[in-house]
Amino acid sequence: MRINLGNARYLVLLTTALAAVAMGRGWARSSGGDENLKWQPTHAVMRPADYAGSAACAHCHRAIFEKQKTTNMAQAAARAAESRVLIKHPTLSFERGPYTYSLRHEGGRVSYTVSDGRDKITEPVFLVVGAGAVFQTYLIEHDGVYYRAPVNYYSAQGKLGLGEDPATPLPASLEAALGKRLTADGVRDCFRCHSPANVVGDGFDTDRLVPGDTCEVCHGPGAEHVAAMRAGKPRESVIFNPTHLRPEEEVDFCSDCHHSIQEVKKGNLRGVRTVISQSYRLVGSRCWNAADRRSRCSFCHDPHAPLVQETAAYDAKCLGCHATSAGAPASADHPGKPCPVGQRDCAHCHMPKVPVPDSSIVYTDHRIRIAPAGTPYPE
Numbered sequence: 001m002r003i004n005l006g007n008a009r010y011l012v013l014l015t016t017a018l019a020a021v022a023m024g025r026g027w028a029r030s031s032g033g034d035e036n037l038k039w040q041p042t043h044a045v046m047r048p049a050d051y052a053g054s055a056a057c058a059h060c061h062r063a064i065f066e067k068q069k070t071t072n073m074a075q076a077a078a079r080a081a082e083s084r085v086l087i088k089h090p091t092l093s094f095e096r097g098p099y100t101y102s103l104r105h106e107g108g109r110v111s112y113t114v115s116d117g118r119d120k121i122t123e124p125v126f127l128v129v130g131a132g133a134v135f136q137t138y139l140i141e142h143d144g145v146y147y148r149a150p151v152n153y154y155s156a157q158g159k160l161g162l163g164e165d166p167a168t169p170l171p172a173s174l175e176a177a178l179g180k181r182l183t184a185d186g187v188r189d190c191f192r193c194h195s196p197a198n199v200v201g202d203g204f205d206t207d208r209l210v211p212g213d214t215c216e217v218c219h220g221p222g223a224e225h226v227a228a229m230r231a232g233k234p235r236e237s238v239i240f241n242p243t244h245l246r247p248e249e250e251v252d253f254c255s256d257c258h259h260s261i262q263e264v265k266k267g268n269l270r271g272v273r274t275v276i277s278q279s280y281r282l283v284g285s286r287c288w289n290a291a292d293r294r295s296r297c298s299f300c301h302d303p304h305a306p307l308v309q310e311t312a313a314y315d316a317k318c319l320g321c322h323a324t325s326a327g328a329p330a331s332a333d334h335p336g337k338p339c340p341v342g343q344r345d346c347a348h349c350h351m352p353k354v355p356v357p358d359s360s361i362v363y364t365d366h367r368i369r370i371a372p373a374g375t376p377y378p379e
């Protein structure tokens with residue numbers, strides 16, 4: 001399925017695309033004036049021919065590939081038949097009033113059925129969005145219209161549940177029960193962060209689905225690099241290496257999808273909801289130092305490995321900058337003071353978990369701070 005949107009928007013995009021081609025297919029030079037290529041994952045203008053696909057990267061970067069494919073980022077979107085959740089749970093169902101919603105994984109495909117007891121509508125799930133760390137959503141197409149199923153899979157419960165307010169009135173018809181209608185633009189918006197390599201021009205393309213956030217989403221299209229490496233001509237290689245990003249550049253890079261500081265400044269996120277912008281919170285913490293490479297997201301998170309969920313495992317990172325013995329003088333290497341209270345599991349006390357209203361996800365506050373229990377959330 002290849003979707004292109006209206007002509008007016010296409011023109012705007014074409015202009016951007018031409019500018020990007022002029023700069024070398026969506027690449028731009030780093031703002032610092034150095035010669036590093038800069039790449040913004042969701043602002044890219046992609047040409048399918050520039051992609052090699054992550055399977056090609058695996059030939060030479062096997063260890064990274066094997067680790068990365070197990071991450072939630074790699075599975076941020078998936079073909080239904082390849083979803084970890086749906087492989088583990090080949091049949092799922094949920095009832096609401098007269099309606100039964102079911103998902104069935106059979107013969108290499110997944111079908112979604114809504115029945116009212118008399119009639120039913122069955123359609124294949126064309127995309128699963130969300131790895132299912134907390135939940136997962138399902139997109140379907142029926143009579144040329146896109147829908148987001150009203151039921152999600154919730155990992156904590158291990159079953160389907162209603163993805164909307166339970167007070168929402170019962171749908172008046174089988175068609176209405178299918179789910180929330182999405183415009184092609186709405187579907188594209190999910191792709192933007194969950195599967196950007198499928199955003200093509202002003203639309204999206206699910207035929208050559210490279211679902212999820214894999215190698216070329218962060219490193220840019222790799223066909224030229226692969227060709228150069230295979231030909232033994234590394235000097236002709238073009239691939240983006242984020243290792244060269246300065247802390248504030250890397251924070252921008254990750255928050256292209258992880259909610260940017262600009263989003264908070266524009267007022268789109270307020271109060272406790274600002275916690276979903278790890279970049280905004282981190283930059284506001286006293287630990288942040290734009291001149292110290294240890295302020296980067298990737299200092300604490302290996303972008304190629306699953307999130308480490310044991311808070312004590314981050315101690316070595318904190319103690320990379322903080323002295324351990326009381327009275328130790330601050331040094332360039334250890335600019336942070338020692339803790340008068342705790343010796344281990346630093347993040348447990350200093351990066352509290354914050355539940356966000358209207359969200360089933362509990363976030364970790366990246367504004368590292370002294371957080372006495374019961375004190376209000378500092379915006």
Ligand code: HEC
Pocket residue numbers: 052053054056057058059060061215216219221222223225226229230234239240241242
């Ligand atoms: C034929 C082997 C081969 C393939 C295929 C390959 N790479 Fe590489 N890649 C290399 C080698 C060798 C280096 C180290 C080159 C160097 O250090 O100059 C490298 C370096 C890199 C770097 C660092 C580049 C830099 O400028 O420092 C990145 C990022 C990278 N590869 C990503 C990828 C991605 C993404 C893919 C898949 C699209 C891929 N590679 C496919 C061989 C390969």
Ligand code: HEC
Pocket residue numbers: 041042071072073075076077129130131132133192193194196213217218253254255256257258297298301303306307
């Ligand atoms: C193209 C968009 C995109 C970019 C760029 C991106 N992420 Fe993500 N990231 C996501 C999405 C989407 C998820 C949620 C995936 C899911 O659970 O479905 C995620 C999840 C994560 C998680 C939680 C993983 C887990 O196991 O629960 C971490 C940690 C993370 N990202 C770190 C980073 C870091 C660090 C960077 C920058 C180097 C980065 N991300 C760049 C889209 C992105």
Ligand code: HEC
Pocket residue numbers: 072129130131132133134135136137186189190191192193194256257258259276361
């Ligand atoms: C601006 C980037 C962005 C856009 C646009 C976006 N998401 Fe996400 N999504 C994320 C990130 C990042 C996460 C991980 C949680 C977090 O940090 O907020 C996430 C998490 C999720 C999860 C939970 C995944 C899990 O493993 O529990 C689902 C489901 C999801 N998104 C669905 C969607 C759908 C459906 C759309 C389109 C309507 C969409 N997202 C649009 C960035 C985005």
Ligand code: HEC
Pocket residue numbers: 054057058061064065066068069073213214215216217218219241242243244298303304
């Ligand atoms: C979420 C974004 C993201 C994804 C997805 C991703 N990478 Fe990376 N990659 C990074 C970042 C950030 C760095 C720099 C890490 C650092 O400096 O510690 C990096 C570094 C690298 C390097 C090392 C370059 C060097 O100089 O040491 C290679 C090679 C590489 N990635 C290959 C891959 C391959 C192959 C895949 C797919 C299997 C992949 N990456 C997927 C963000 C990503």
Ligand code: HEC
Pocket residue numbers: 286287288289292294295314317318319320321322335336337338346347350351368369370
């Ligand atoms: C890049 C170096 C760096 C890293 C990494 C780092 N810190 Fe800091 N942190 C500092 C500096 C510098 C200060 C300011 C001097 C001070 O109070 O120690 C600080 C301040 C603090 C404060 C005092 C905050 C306040 O409001 O007074 C706490 C608490 C703290 N850090 C805990 C941590 C924890 C926990 C971690 C790991 C999750 C961590 N830091 C990681 C450098 C760092």
Ligand code: HEC
Pocket residue numbers: 251254255258278279282295296297298299300301307308309310311314317318347351362363364365366
């Ligand atoms: C000083 C270490 C540190 C730095 C730097 C850091 N994180 Fe984290 N991050 C953590 C810890 C600790 C957790 C909680 C892990 C757990 O308990 O599951 C976490 C959790 C996350 C999660 C999972 C969702 C959540 O909020 O719990 C995401 C996504 C994430 N970080 C993204 C980022 C991004 C993006 C950056 C850069 C802007 C970043 N992190 C910088 C320590 C760090």
Ligand code: HEC
Pocket residue numbers: 315318319322336337338339340341342343344345346347348349350370
């Ligand atoms: C049991 C909770 C707890 C743990 C675990 C903990 N801290 Fe603290 N930390 C505190 C409290 C409470 C304070 C404030 C003490 C005060 O104001 O007298 C504090 C203060 C600090 C300060 C400010 C010191 C100053 O002189 O201004 C830093 C820096 C710090 N902690 C870093 C860390 C690091 C690094 C670790 C892990 C090695 C850690 N903390 C583990 C609770 C904890």
